[in-house]
Amino acid sequence: MCTGRPGWLTMSLRLGQYKKKLHQIYLPLMDVLDIDTSRQIVRVEPLVTMGQLSATLLSQGWTLPVVPELDDLTVGGLINGTGVETSSHIYGLFQHICVSYELILSDGSVVTCTKDNEPDLFYSVPWAHGTLGFLLSAEIRIIPAKKFVHLQYTPTYTLDDFIKKFTYESTRKDPHQFVEALAFGPDRSVLMVADMTDQPDPKKINKIGHYYKPWFYKHVETFLRKGPSEEYIPLQDYFHRHTRSLFWQLQYIIPFGNNQLFRYFLGWLMPPKVSLLKLTQGETIRKLYEEHQFIQDLMIPLNSLKEAIGVLHDTVKIYPIWLCPFLLHADPGMVHPQQDSGQMYVDVGLYGEPQVMGYQAARDTRKMEAYCRKTGGFQMLYADSYMTKDEFCEMFDHQLYDKMREQLNCKSAFPHVYDKVGRKTLL
Numbered sequence: 001m002c003t004g005r006p007g008w009l010t011m012s013l014r015l016g017q018y019k020k021k022l023h024q025i026y027l028p029l030m031d032v033l034d035i036d037t038s039r040q041i042v043r044v045e046p047l048v049t050m051g052q053l054s055a056t057l058l059s060q061g062w063t064l065p066v067v068p069e070l071d072d073l074t075v076g077g078l079i080n081g082t083g084v085e086t087s088s089h090i091y092g093l094f095q096h097i098c099v100s101y102e103l104i105l106s107d108g109s110v111v112t113c114t115k116d117n118e119p120d121l122f123y124s125v126p127w128a129h130g131t132l133g134f135l136l137s138a139e140i141r142i143i144p145a146k147k148f149v150h151l152q153y154t155p156t157y158t159l160d161d162f163i164k165k166f167t168y169e170s171t172r173k174d175p176h177q178f179v180e181a182l183a184f185g186p187d188r189s190v191l192m193v194a195d196m197t198d199q200p201d202p203k204k205i206n207k208i209g210h211y212y213k214p215w216f217y218k219h220v221e222t223f224l225r226k227g228p229s230e231e232y233i234p235l236q237d238y239f240h241r242h243t244r245s246l247f248w249q250l251q252y253i254i255p256f257g258n259n260q261l262f263r264y265f266l267g268w269l270m271p272p273k274v275s276l277l278k279l280t281q282g283e284t285i286r287k288l289y290e291e292h293q294f295i296q297d298l299m300i301p302l303n304s305l306k307e308a309i310g311v312l313h314d315t316v317k318i319y320p321i322w323l324c325p326f327l328l329h330a331d332p333g334m335v336h337p338q339q340d341s342g343q344m345y346v347d348v349g350l351y352g353e354p355q356v357m358g359y360q361a362a363r364d365t366r367k368m369e370a371y372c373r374k375t376g377g378f379q380m381l382y383a384d385s386y387m388t389k390d391e392f393c394e395m396f397d398h399q400l401y402d403k404m405r406e407q408l409n410c411k412s413a414f415p416h417v418y419d420k421v422g423r424k425t426l427l
């Protein structure tokens with residue numbers, strides 16, 4: 001079985017060809033069920049999207065501690081896959097802000113698991129991609145929101161200076177609420193730290209969410225020339241700052257999309273729905289993307305970042321690179337740090353056309369996957385994974401997952417996670 005959500009509607013690169021062979025279960029569950037401000041918990045159904053949830057919560061003065069960026073990401077996808085954002089250096093991944101999951105298992109029974117009640121199930125759901133049961137609802141933590149974020153930009157001009165500042169901001173004892181960086185070259189980066197506030201300086205307010213405003217990453221790049229700066233951005237605009245340009249993917253789809261005239265006259269049409277692009281894609285465009293675009297997030301220990309930037313420069317040379325630190329909690333499950341306590345990792349996001357000569361998608365992605373395993377890191381599974389099953393099992397800890405698959409009679413009910421996300425099975 002798998003969910004009946006069509007592959008073109010999802011925010012992953014794949015079209016979900018496995019769905020054709022499996023029995024599809026339709027789960028039209030798209031409601032925000034309850035906002036309990038005394039417990040600071042929101043209860044939601046799996047098809048609730050980030051755009052929908054953040055708008056609902058913000059109107060009441062609340063927000064999720066981790067708001068993954070793109071509007072159409074769903075709670076179900078983020079729990080059964082994973083989610084990360086610029087507050088993750090404090091709170092961890094999307095799974096770490098979840099308190100309970102209500103699931104329907106292969107035998108039709110409904111169970112609610114938390115870290116204290118059915119902990120094995122609770123810890124094995126994230127990253128399992130719906131191969132242990134179907135999610136019916138989840139309880140997620142909420143925190144008070146403010147109206148603006150105070151965002152400070154610091155350009156750096158050497159890799160060493162960048163690594164020093166980024167590591168400091170990611171690991172300091174009194175951290176800023178949001179930490180992010182964009183690397184525009186091996187030696188040119190802009191570090192961004194931000195905090196929520198209700199008292200913006202009116203002269204420094206920048207409503208970056210307006211359709212006619214420059215794409216956010218282009219705006220950030222200007223600080224390499226202008227030097228350090230600060231501004232106040234409405235919180236909702238901040239949460240969805242990379243949505244309008246799909247990070248920097250829109251430049252390949254609409255190369256003139258950031259042109260001032262285009263933005264003023266037609267900017268309100270942006271971004272095109274990812275689902276519409278997927279639905280209308282066609283085989284030629286799909287192949288072009290597969291062969292000429294490298295879209296991957298590598299989640300590696302922070303102390304490997306300097307080396308990783310060098311390796312990525314030699315292997316794919318794609319800029320900007322999205323850098324987002326996150327705390328990997330020492331919980332059981334598919335991903336955990338190599339030490340007994342939480343460890344700071346960094347999501348290294350590459351979304352673009354490799355600028356190296358002779359790039360070959362399968363060969364070079366496998367090279368990056370091998371490098372990722374070597375550092376003790378892992379790959380985000382919305383993207384294409386070219387690993388063999390043995391390599392996949394080396395990257396993701398299958399101990400608890402295998403135990404739960406056995407215990408819950410999953411083997412005849414759901415495919416193995418590798419068979420859902422592995423590129424080889426789609427060829």
Ligand SMILES: Cc1cc2nc3c(=O)[nH]c(=O)nc-3n(C[C@H](O)[C@H](O)[C@H](O)COP(=O)(O)OP(=O)(O)OC[C@H]3O[C@@H](n4cnc5c(N)ncnc54)[C@H](O)[C@@H]3O)c2cc1C
Binds near residue numbers: 030031032053055056
């Ligand atoms: C574009 C869009 C934006 C949205 N934005 C928001 C938002 O900002 N905030 C928010 O909270 N929600 C939002 N939603 C979700 C919306 O609130 C829900 O879809 C809502 O349930 C729609 O109500 P409806 O009357 O159309 O119900 P329907 O879509 O008809 O039904 C909703 C659910 O209730 C079930 N249901 C219906 N009747 C019964 C019955 N008699 N017994 C048992 N179950 C039943 C259906 O199976 C379905 O699961 C949005 C949805 C869309 C499509």
Ligand SMILES: NC(=O)C1=CN([C@@H]2O[C@H](COP(=O)(O)OP(=O)(O)OC[C@H]3O[C@@H](n4cnc5c(N)ncnc54)[C@H](OP(=O)(O)O)[C@@H]3O)[C@@H](O)[C@H]2O)C=CC1
Binds near residue numbers: 001073136
């Ligand atoms: N900032 C971020 O963190 C970003 C994250 N992403 C990634 O995008 C993906 C989320 O996209 P989205 O379109 O929301 O999700 P998808 O529909 O792509 O779902 C992702 C996986 O979760 C499973 N799943 C979804 N809902 C349920 C459910 N109710 N019960 C059981 N399994 C379920 C799906 O199973 P099935 O195949 O059976 O449908 C699928 O394997 C995640 O993998 C995430 O990591 C992408 C961009 C940014």
Ligand SMILES: CC(C)=CCC[C@@H](C)[C@H]1CC[C@H]2C3=C(CC[C@]12C)[C@@]1(C)CC[C@H](O)C[C@@H]1CC3
Binds near residue numbers: 084295382
């Ligand atoms: C911030 C994190 C962790 C990830 C961001 C990933 C996004 C940049 C990609 C997620 C889904 C991707 C898709 C495309 C572009 C890049 C993403 C938005 C396309 C729109 C590219 C054009 C194709 O025709 C369809 C793709 C669908 C998925």
